[in-house]
Amino acid sequence: MQSYLVTVAAALAAAAxxxxxxxxxxxxxxRLGRRSLLMTELTEHAHRAFQVAAxxxxxxxxxxxxxxxxxxxxxxxxxxxxxxxxxIAAIAWLVAxxxxxxxxxxxxxxxxxxxxxRHARRVRTQVVLLRRLTIAVIVILAVGVMLMTFPSxxxxxxxxxxxxxxxxxxxxxxxxxxxxxxxxxxxLAFSDAVRLDDVVVIEGEWGRVEELxxxxxxxxxxxxRRLILPTSYFTSKPFQNWTRTEAKVLGTAEFDLDxxxxxxxxRAELRRLCEGTDLWDxxxxxxxxxxxxxxxxxxxxxxxxxxxGSLWDLRCLVRENLxxxxxxxxxxxxxxxxxxxxxPGGPLPxxxxxxxxxxxxxxxxxxxxxxxxxxxxxSDDGDARSExxxxxxxxxxxxx
Numbered sequence: 001m002q003s004y005l006v007t008v009a010a011a012l013a014a015a016a017x018x019x020x021x022x023x024x025x026x027x028x029x030x031r032l033g034r035r036s037l038l039m040t041e042l043t044e045h046a047h048r049a050f051q052v053a054a055x056x057x058x059x060x061x062x063x064x065x066x067x068x069x070x071x072x073x074x075x076x077x078x079x080x081x082x083x084x085x086x087x088i089a090a091i092a093w094l095v096a097x098x099x100x101x102x103x104x105x106x107x108x109x110x111x112x113x114x115x116x117x118r119h120a121r122r123v124r125t126q127v128v129l130l131r132r133l134t135i136a137v138i139v140i141l142a143v144g145v146m147l148m149t150f151p152s153x154x155x156x157x158x159x160x161x162x163x164x165x166x167x168x169x170x171x172x173x174x175x176x177x178x179x180x181x182x183x184x185x186x187x188l189a190f191s192d193a194v195r196l197d198d199v200v201v202i203e204g205e206w207g208r209v210e211e212l213x214x215x216x217x218x219x220x221x222x223x224x225r226r227l228i229l230p231t232s233y234f235t236s237k238p239f240q241n242w243t244r245t246e247a248k249v250l251g252t253a254e255f256d257l258d259x260x261x262x263x264x265x266x267r268a269e270l271r272r273l274c275e276g277t278d279l280w281d282x283x284x285x286x287x288x289x290x291x292x293x294x295x296x297x298x299x300x301x302x303x304x305x306x307x308x309g310s311l312w313d314l315r316c317l318v319r320e321n322l323x324x325x326x327x328x329x330x331x332x333x334x335x336x337x338x339x340x341x342x343x344p345g346g347p348l349p350x351x352x353x354x355x356x357x358x359x360x361x362x363x364x365x366x367x368x369x370x371x372x373x374x375x376x377x378x379s380d381d382g383d384a385r386s387e388x389x390x391x392x393x394x395x396x397x398x399x400x
Contacts, residue, residue, distance in 0.1 A: 007066045014062035018054040025050075041101040049097040053090035060087055085146050092142035096135050103127050121195040125212055128196070129189040132214055184231040185214035194234055194241060199308045201240035202227065206308070222312075247307040250284055253319040255299045257326065261333035263289060263299070267372055269325050270301050270318065279314040281306045283381050286372050296335055302375060 026047050032039040060083040063076075070076045107127055110120035188194055194217070198209045202219060205227055211218035217234065219227040233239075242249050267287040274285040284304035291298035301318050305311035326333055376386035 007063060010062040010066045011059045014058035015055050018058035019051065022047075022051045022054050038101070038105050041104050045101050045104070046094065046097040049090065049094040053087070053094045056083060056086045056090045059083060081149060084149060088142055088146050088149075092138050096138050099134055099138075100131065103131050117197070121197050122192055125195045126189045128212065129185060129214060133186075181215040181231045184235045185212070187235055188212065188217075188231055193244075194239075198244065199242040199247075201242070202229065202233075242308050248281065248283065248304065249308055249311050250302060250304050251311045251315045253301045253303070253315050253322070254290075255301075255319075255322065255326070256296045256335050257299055258333045258336050259292070259295075259297055261297065261299065261326070261330060263287065265330070266299065266322065266325070270303075270322065271372055273318060273321050274303060274314075277314065277317060279305055279310045279317065281310075284375075284379075286375050288373060288375065295337065304381075 026043060029039045030043045060080065063079055063083060067076045067079075107124055110123050111117065189212075194200065194209060194212070196209055196212055200207065200209060200219060205219070205221050205225075207219040207221040207225075207227060209217060210220040210226070213231070215231060217229050217231055219229065221227055270287045271285055274280040281304055284302055286302040288300050288302070289297050290300045301322065303311075303314055303318055305314050374382055376382055
């Protein structure tokens with residue numbers, strides 16, 4: 001009886017010593033954490049796991065060395081085996097916590113609250129996916145080691161660790177879509193096709209990539225809905241990524257107007273409007289007539305903004321103000337249907353008259369469209385856009 005009491009007392013003392021030592025280390029790291037981000041992360045994420053692991057190890061050592069009188073007894077083997085399982089689980093928890101600390105410390109070097117955060121989003125996407133993968137591997141290894149401590153199921157534990165290929169083949173047959181999504185998630189993490197916080201257009205929905213896992217991607221739609229898609233969707237179907245290289249984008253606002261619309265006056269109004277708002281990034285402000293059929297002309301305003309959200313507001317602002325301008329200042333340019341009534345030989349300008357001899361009209365050689373009437377040229381940004389679609393040599397030859 002006295003030996004049992006000594007074992008219990010030793011176990012309690014070992015647990016108390018372990019907790020005291022862990023608390024001392026915790027206070028020291030917390031004080032050092034004022035100047036070190038790594039110490040701060042260790043204090044926040046690894047303290048509880050370190051506390052449990054140290055306590056279990058201390059209790060196991062105390063029980064092992066104070067029960068030498070009962071070597072070979074079933075109760076000693078049961079207690080030590082239970083403590084061993086707890087130590088494996090606690091160490092696995094501690095290793096996972098340390099990996100999380102290392103990943104968070106690495107991520108802290110890449111800021112997400114800056115305008116040009118493309119590289120930071122790429123690194124964060126890769127680290128988040130690797131974190132989930134490493135934690136899953138640690139859990140599988142811990143379960144395998146725990147199974148190997150049971151003599152009756154040691155073969156099962158060894159099979160978990162050494163027969164991964166067979167298990168993977170069987171799992172692939174049973175869960176092809178799941179594994180396909182997992183591999184697609186790894187491909188997305190390292191192919192840089194889509195990243196966290198990327199602005200995408202999928203299934204006709206415009207939104208931002210909010211969460212990216214190994215099996216699914218969550219897209220926050222502009223109206224705060226969530227569109228959840230399997231990762232395999234992004235490797236098998238086309239989608240639009242508006243921020244893959246940079247956040248700057250172009251957008252249009254189109255108008256169906258009468259042929260009487262003074263295009264140059266409307267172009268000047270667009271320029272005045274863009275220069276009067278901070279939504280415009282001062283890159284592209286172009287007005288062009290893109291079609292003239294069916295009795296009306298289609299006028300397109302092309303503007304640019306620093307990001308997709310600003311572009312949406314800018315397009316709405318342009319559309320609203322130009323509609324108001326046409327209505328108030330050029331009402332004759334509103335869409336209309338014409339019907340000719342009267343003598344076709346009458347004096348009105350639009351009535352049929354006798355054909356007149358054709359005259360050759362020569363346009364001055366130096367006459368060119370203004371810069372705000374050209375998308376591919378007329379400015380540094382337009383020349384760069386023209387080189388993308390035409391090529392540097394062809395473009396130079398065309399301009400020469």
